[in-house]
Amino acid sequence: MAKSLKTKPRKTATVTSLDIEMLQILNLDGTAQQDEARELGLTNDDIESLYRWMVTARIFDERALALQRQGRLGTYAPLSGQEACQAGSAYALRPEDWIFPSYREHLAQVMRGQRWLDILTYWGGSEEGNRVPEGVNNFTISIPIATQTLHAVGAAWAAKIKGETSCAIVYFGDGATSEGDFHEALNFAGVFQTPTVFFCQNNQYAISVPRTKQTASETIAQKAIAYGIEGVQVDGNDVFAVYKATKEALEKGRNGGGPTLIEAVTYRLSHHTTADDWTRYRPAEEVEMWKQRDPIKRLKLYLERQGLWNADDEAKLLEEAKSEIAQTVAQYENLPKRDVEDIFKYIYAEMPWNLREQLQELKEYLAEHGGDLPKE
Amino acid sequence: MPQMTIVQAINDALRTEMRRDPTVIVMGEDVGVNGGVFRATENLIKEFGPDRSIDTPLAESGIVGTAIGMALNGLKPVAEIQFDGFMPPAFDHIISHAARIRWRTRGRYYVPLVVRAPYSGGIRSPEHHAESPEAYYAHTPGLKVVIPSNPYDAKGLLLAAIRDPDPVIYLEPKRLYRAFRQEVPEGDYLVPLGKAHSAREGSDVTLIAWGAMMPAALSAAEKIASQDISVEVIDLRTLIPLDSETVLESVKKTGRLVILHEAPKTCGFGSELAALVNDRAFEHLKAPIVRVTGPDTTIPLARLEDYYLPDVGRCVLGIQRVLSY
Numbered sequence: 001m002a003k004s005l006k007t008k009p010r011k012t013a014t015v016t017s018l019d020i021e022m023l024q025i026l027n028l029d030g031t032a033q034q035d036e037a038r039e040l041g042l043t044n045d046d047i048e049s050l051y052r053w054m055v056t057a058r059i060f061d062e063r064a065l066a067l068q069r070q071g072r073l074g075t076y077a078p079l080s081g082q083e084a085c086q087a088g089s090a091y092a093l094r095p096e097d098w099i100f101p102s103y104r105e106h107l108a109q110v111m112r113g114q115r116w117l118d119i120l121t122y123w124g125g126s127e128e129g130n131r132v133p134e135g136v137n138n139f140t141i142s143i144p145i146a147t148q149t150l151h152a153v154g155a156a157w158a159a160k161i162k163g164e165t166s167c168a169i170v171y172f173g174d175g176a177t178s179e180g181d182f183h184e185a186l187n188f189a190g191v192f193q194t195p196t197v198f199f200c201q202n203n204q205y206a207i208s209v210p211r212t213k214q215t216a217s218e219t220i221a222q223k224a225i226a227y228g229i230e231g232v233q234v235d236g237n238d239v240f241a242v243y244k245a246t247k248e249a250l251e252k253g254r255n256g257g258g259p260t261l262i263e264a265v266t267y268r269l270s271h272h273t274t275a276d277d278w279t280r281y282r283p284a285e286e287v288e289m290w291k292q293r294d295p296i297k298r299l300k301l302y303l304e305r306q307g308l309w310n311a312d313d314e315a316k317l318l319e320e321a322k323s324e325i326a327q328t329v330a331q332y333e334n335l336p337k338r339d340v341e342d343i344f345k346y347i348y349a350e351m352p353w354n355l356r357e358q359l360q361e362l363k364e365y366l367a368e369h370g371g372d373l374p375k376e
Numbered sequence: 377m378p379q380m381t382i383v384q385a386i387n388d389a390l391r392t393e394m395r396r397d398p399t400v401i402v403m404g405e406d407v408g409v410n411g412g413v414f415r416a417t418e419n420l421i422k423e424f425g426p427d428r429s430i431d432t433p434l435a436e437s438g439i440v441g442t443a444i445g446m447a448l449n450g451l452k453p454v455a456e457i458q459f460d461g462f463m464p465p466a467f468d469h470i471i472s473h474a475a476r477i478r479w480r481t482r483g484r485y486y487v488p489l490v491v492r493a494p495y496s497g498g499i500r501s502p503e504h505h506a507e508s509p510e511a512y513y514a515h516t517p518g519l520k521v522v523i524p525s526n527p528y529d530a531k532g533l534l535l536a537a538i539r540d541p542d543p544v545i546y547l548e549p550k551r552l553y554r555a556f557r558q559e560v561p562e563g564d565y566l567v568p569l570g571k572a573h574s575a576r577e578g579s580d581v582t583l584i585a586w587g588a589m590m591p592a593a594l595s596a597a598e599k600i601a602s603q604d605i606s607v608e609v610i611d612l613r614t615l616i617p618l619d620s621e622t623v624l625e626s627v628k629k630t631g632r633l634v635i636l637h638e639a640p641k642t643c644g645f646g647s648e649l650a651a652l653v654n655d656r657a658f659e660h661l662k663a664p665i666v667r668v669t670g671p672d673t674t675i676p677l678a679r680l681e682d683y684y685l686p687d688v689g690r691c692v693l694g695i696q697r698v699l700s701y
Contacts, residue, residue: 098449131482139448140481144472150438151473154445154453161401161427162450181468184438191433346479347517349486349541352570352617 020219022233022265025240028293030301032240040244044308050091050239051303054083054296056321057107060116061270063325064123068274072333076123077104081237081269084295085201087111088242089169089264092250098137098159098168100152104201105141105171112138116325120332127342128335137166146176149185149198156194156253167195167253169246175206177223178214186261190227195253197246198224198261201236203268208281224261236264237295267293340366379557385527386416386492386548389534390454392564394424397452400538403430404439404456404492413458414494414553440466440491444473447487452538457493460547461504466491467512474543475518489543490534494550495523496588496638498685500678507675508588508639513545514615514648520544520569521615525590527558529613532567540569549588570617574626578608581695582626584649585636586612589686593636596691607695615645620652627653631662632698636691641669663701668694 025036042050061080067073079086086107093099093112101109106119113136122129122141130140139155142148152170159166176182177200189196200220204211217223224231232249234241242264249260267290271278278287303309344351344359351359366372380388394400401424402417408431411418421429432439436457443453457463463470470491478486497506513521522537522544524530530548537544575590576597585593590611597607608626612619627633633653635646646667653665668686676684 100445127480127482130480130484132484134484139485140477142473144468147441147468147473150441150469151445151448154442154447155449156445157442158446158449158451161446168445168449180465181437181441184433184435184441187433187435188438188442342482346481346483348520348617349478353620354618 020221020231020233022235023241023245024235024238025244026235026238026298026302028298030298030305032302036244037240040240042240042243044306046091047299047303048308050087050243051296051299051309052317052321053087053107053111054239054299055317056324057083057086057110058296059318059321060106060119060325060328063329064120065270065274067120067329073120074123074125075273075275077273078268078270079104079106081267081290081294082201082203083107084239084242084299085199085236085264085266086171088239089199089246092243092246093169094166094250096137096164096166097250098139098152098155098166100139100148100155100168100170101141102145102148102171102173102176103141103143104173108171109138109141112136114138116328117331120328121335124332124335126335126338128338146172146179146181146185148172149176149182150188153185153189153194153196153259156189156196156259157192160192160194165254167197167250169197169199169250171199171201173206174200174202174204174211174214174220175209176200177220186224186227186229186259189259190229193256193258196259197249197253198259199246200261200263201266202263203266205268205272205282207272207276219263221261221263229259229261231261231263233263233265236266237293237298239295239299266295269294377559377561380527380531380560381554381557382524382527382530382548383414383416383553385531385560386534387418387420388560389531390417390420391423392531393535393538394420394428396564397538399450400452400454401428401430401446402454402456403432403443405432405434405458407431407456412456414550416492416548417456436462436465437469440469440474443489443491444469444477444487447489448477448485452488454490454492454538457491459505460493460495460507460509463493463509470513470519470543470545471516475516478542479518486541487543488541490537490546491543492546492548494553495547496549496551497675497681498551498588500681503677506681508637508670510545510547510615511639511643511645514645518542519616521547522569522613523547523549523587523615524613525549525552525587525611527560529567529573529611531560532565533569533613535564536566536569539566544569547587551588552591555591567613569614570619571614572619572622573611573613574608574622575611576607576609578606578630580606580630581632581634581698582608582610582623582630583634583636583691583695584610584612584623586615589636589638592686592688592691595688596695599688600692600695605695605699618648618652620656623649623652624657627657628660631660633661633665634668634691634694634698635665636668636686636694638670638685640672641667642672644669663698666694666698
C-alpha cells in the first residue's frame with residue numbers, strides 16, 4: 001500500500017505565472033483602438049448618450065457638493081472621476097439584471113431607473129430616497145463595506161436556481177477587497193458559478209488609505225485567480241473598455257460561464273465624502289495628474305475627433321444638464337415634511353403592539369407641544 | 377399521529393414546506409449530503425436535489441449574506457448556522473442588513489429569511505457550542521426571535537417562521553433535540569408567532585421560560601406542587617414579537633413572577649420581561665420579580681457546566697423566594 005502511494009507521480013501546480021493586461025480602448029488624446037471601438041456595437045447615439053450621462057453626473061456631483069457646503073444637504077459621497085466606470089458598466093446591463101451599489105454609485109443608480117431626486121433625498125436625510133421604483137432591479141446602496149458582494153452573489157444564485165438569465169453586478173471599491181465578505185463572495189460565486197459581476201472601482205483610496213496599503217497584490221484583478229474565476233483589469237477612465245469588459249462578463253454569466261471580477265482602475269477626484277478633506281493625505285500634483293486622465297475629457301475628445309460633437313453641442317448639453325439638476329434641487333428643497341409614523345412603519349410587515357404604543361406616545365408628546373418638538 | 381423528536385419535527389417541517397413552496401431552500405454547512413450535523417436536514421437533498429438543499433462553503437457571513445440576496449430575488453432561504461457559537465460571523469448580515477432592509481427601503485424590499493441555529497448547553501460540547509444568544513437578536517428591531525421547546529411547536533413554529541415575510545431567528549434547544557418524543561401532526565399546521573403557550577395552569581406563581589429551560593420549569597412546578605404551591609408555567613415560544621398579553625394576564629392573576637433562562641442575567645431577556653411587568657402590572661405584584669438565570673459568566677466546559685446551568689433545584693428556590701417575600 002505504502003509502496004503504491006510512493007510510486008504515484010507527483011503533480012505540479014503552476015500558480016505564480018500570471019499576466020494581467022489592462023484593457024484600454026480609448027487613449028488619453030481621444031484616439032481609439034478603432035477595431036475594438038467598432039466591435040463594441042455602440043452606435044453614435046449610444047456614445048453620445050454615454051457622454052450625456054457622464055456630464056450630467058459631473059454637474060450633479062458639483063451641485064451636490066455645493067449644496068452640502070451651504071448646509072442644504074447632508075453628508076454626500078462625490079463620484080467625480082468615476083463616471084466612466086459607472087456609465088460604461090450600467091450601459092451594458094439589461095433591465096432584468098440586478099445592481100448592488102455601494103454609496104458612490106449615483107450615476108449607475110440613475111441610469112438604471114432611479115432619479116437624481118432620489119439621490120438628493122437620501123443624502124438629504126430621508127430613507128424615501130431608497131424607495132426604488134417597482135420593476136427596477138436596483139438594490140439600495142450598502143453603507144457597510146463589501147457586504148453587498150454577498151447579497152449580489154445570492155441574488156444571482158437565486159436567478160440561476162429559478163432558471164432565469166438575469167445577472168447581478170455589484171459595485172465596491174479597492175478598500176472593500178480587504179474585507180472578509182469580499183473573499184467569501186468570490187468563493188461562493190466560484191463554487192456555485194453564479195452569474196455575478198464583481199465590479200471593483202479601484203479609485204486608489206479608501207478614505208485616506210492608499211491602494212498599496214490595502215493589499216500587497218500587484219493588482220486586484222488577480223485575486224480572482226485564487227477563487228477559480230476570471231479576473232480582468234480595465235482602464236476605469238475609458239468608458240469603452242469598461243463597457244466591453246462588463247458586457248463580456250454579463251454575457252458569460254448569462255451563458256452559464258459563472259462570475260467575473262473586473263478591476264476598473266480609476267481615481268476619486270474629490271473627497272471620500274463631504275466630511276473628508278483629501279488634501280490631508282495626497283499631493284495636489286497627484287490629483288492634477290489624474291485630472292489629465294479625466295474620463296469625461298477623454299470621451300469628449302473622441303466625439304470631437306469623430307466629428308460627432310462641437311462647441312455648440314457642448315454648450316447645449318451643459319445648459320440642459322444644469323437645468324435638469326436645478327429642477328431636481330428645487331424639487332428636493334420642496335419635499336414634503338416626513339411623518340413621525342415613518343420611523344415605526346416598515347420595521348415589520350405588521351406593526352407589533354410595542355411599536356404602536358411607542359408611536360402613540362411620541363404623537364401625544366408632539367401634540368402637547370403644538371404638533372412638533374418643543375422649542376428649547 | 378407519528379411520534380417525533382424535536383429534530384425530526386424540524387426535518388418534517390422543512391420537508392413539508394419545501395413540498396408546498398418551490399421557492400423554499402435550505403442551505404448551510406453539511407446540510408446537504410450529510411443532512412446536517414444534528415440531522416435536521418436529513419434526506420432533503422434526496423427529495424429536492426442539491427439546488428434546494430445546499431452544502432455551502434464554511435463561511436457563516438457568506439451563508440447569511442448570500443441568503444439575503446436570494447431572499448431579495450424571490451427565494452425563501454432557510455439558512456442553518458451549525459452552532460450558536462458560530463453565529464457571530466453572520467451577525468453583521470443579520471443585524472445590519474436582514475433586519476433593516478424592509479425599513480430602509482420603505483418596504484420596497486424585504487427579507488423572508490429564516491436563520492436556524494442550535495443553542496443551549498448541557499450536552500458536554502466543546503467551547504462555542506453551548507451559547508444562548510437570544511437577547512442579542514431580540515434587541516434588534518426588525519428581527520423575530522423564535523425558540524421552540526417541544527416537537528409539536530418546533531414544526532408549527534418553523535412553518536410559520538418560513539412563511540413570515542420578515543427575518544426570523546429560529547433557535548433550537550439542542551439539549552432537547554432527542555430528549556423526548558411527542559405526537560406531531562403530519563402535513564401542514566401553524567403555531568403562530570407571537571403567541572405564548574400556557575404549559576401548566578396555576579394560581580400562586582407565574583413561571584416564564586422558553587426552549588431548553590422548559591423541562592426544568594415544568595419539573596420545578598411539579599415538584600413544588602407537593603407543597604401545595606400552584607405554579608403557572610408559560611412557554612414564551614416567541615420572544616419577538618412578545619406575547620405581553622399572556623404574560624400580563626398571568627402575572628395579574630398570580631401576583632408573583634419568576635423568570636427562568638439559561639443565558640447570563642445582565643441584559644438577558646428576563647430583564648425585558650421584568651421591565652414589562654413592572655411597567656404594566658406593578659400594582660398586581662405581591663413580591664419583587666425573581667430571575668433564575670445563568671450567571672454573568674461564559675458558559676463553562678463540561679466539568680463545570682452543570683454548575684452554570686439553572687436546574688430544577690434553583691428554579692424551586694426561585695419560586696420559594698418569590699413566595700417568601
